[in-house]
Amino acid sequence: MNDTQLSTPSAHARLQGQVALVTGASAGIGAATALALAAEGAAVALVARRQERLEVLAGQIRAAGGQALVIGTDLNDAEQARATVTRAVSELGRLDILVNNAGLMLLGPVADADASDWERMMTLNVLTLMHLTQAAVQVMKPQGRGHIVNISSVSGRGAGPTSAGYSASKWAVGGFSEGLRQEVRLHGIRVTVIEPGVVATELTDHITHAATKAAYESRISEMTPLEAEDVAAAVVYATTQPQRVNVNEILIRPLDQG
């Protein structure tokens, strides 16, 4: 992170007075998004399991004059996931933006896949996102305003060998988001799906199928991937538009990715 990315929120910060909850804020896209929203003046609830990392991030945000709340939680537990929304609202006063970012990409061929990988992805990438969204919408409806940002993937629009399980989870995010958008717009709530291509993060580290992991890492090494900050900028773009603008979808690939 450089100094500009950690700039102190100014009087012109476009999200001043708003509260955002970012899942998966301990690394990668989530951490960059939390910093970017805080730089726009939002108070940010930081959610992930690795609390010590969240504390460091919260320290950076506070040092720059922002407000951050650390919630160390395993989002695979639906009740704990919902409780993060309750806690953010009780400690920060409201909830304007939910960024459903926490996710897993456990690539592998269908025939050889560890079926527990599918369960972990469907739980975190899909069901957790749905539980959090429901809890957030219940808060946002009475406010008459809110924004749900779902981090999907290019794998939410297409699929290929070794991506079937991951794509299934991200296509589910797309279907859920489309129905949600049409429903909640009547209550002033906006819904944005962001579909990044390859981003340089820890996401690849968790792939359990060794040959697939090696092939994927080799593919990435031949390109200049997106940085987490590039995706964070897309979140900021969507969330800082005037209320009349509902940015439905942002597809963003590295120049090197076909």
Ligand code: NDP
């Ligand atoms: P990282 O692996 O860098 O970060 C994942 C985040 O999710 C971490 O903060 C991790 O925190 C959190 N997380 C994982 N499991 C849990 C859990 N059970 N409870 C709470 N938090 C959890 O990945 P990225 O930043 O790359 O990924 C973020 C999102 O972007 C994902 O949805 C991914 O599918 C999507 N994406 C990523 C792309 C890429 O190429 N990197 C491309 C397209 C989409 P902790 O371990 O501390 O709990």
